[in-house]
Amino acid sequence: MKKMIETTRAPGAIGPYVQGIDLGKMIFTSGQIPVNPQNGEIPADVADQARMSLENVKAIITAAGLEVGSIVKTTVFITDLNDFATINQVYQQFFDDHHATYPTRSCVQVARLPKDVKLEIEAIAVRGDSL
Numbered sequence: 047m048k049k050m051i052e053t054t055r056a057p058g059a060i061g062p063y064v065q066g067i068d069l070g071k072m073i074f075t076s077g078q079i080p081v082n083p084q085n086g087e088i089p090a091d092v093a094d095q096a097r098m099s100l101e102n103v104k105a106i107i108t109a110a111g112l113e114v115g116s117i118v119k120t121t122v123f124i125t126d127l128n129d130f131a132t133i134n135q136v137y138q139q140f141f142d143d144h145h146a147t148y149p150t151r152s153c154v155q156v157a158r159l160p161k162d163v164k165l166e167i168e169a170i171a172v173r174g175d176s177l
């Protein structure tokens with residue numbers, strides 16, 4: 047059954063979409079931009095933005111009862127490929143901190159993102175014995 051995931055620990059949708067969908071075995075998050083869910087602020091620094099987006103992804107996965115290690119695929123949208131190394135550092139640290147194996151990933155540069163942020167990250171996770 048298709049269940050909507052809702053949490054105040056990730057920013058609310060800014061358009062016609064939901065934060066996440068739980069299909070039982072698979073969980074999909076919407077793309078998470080680096081909006082702090084507590085105060086609506088967006089950090090200026092790209093490394094801080096990367097951390098914020100990853101924390102928002104984690105909040106949605108956690109709201110579905112899963113852990114970071116359940117993530118099997120991410121897509122990273124960035125507005126400037128010159129930030130690639132910085133974002134990779136934060137990204138690697140995030141998964142290492144959670145003792146999680148790295149998911150598969152696609153990373154693309156895009157012209158522009160909502161709220162003019164520097165990156166957006168979406169994820170797919172799997173539950174239980176699918177891992």
Ligand SMILES: C=C(N)C(=O)O
Nearest residue numbers: 061076077078079160
């Ligand atoms: C921020 C988004 N995920 C959106 O606008 O689709």
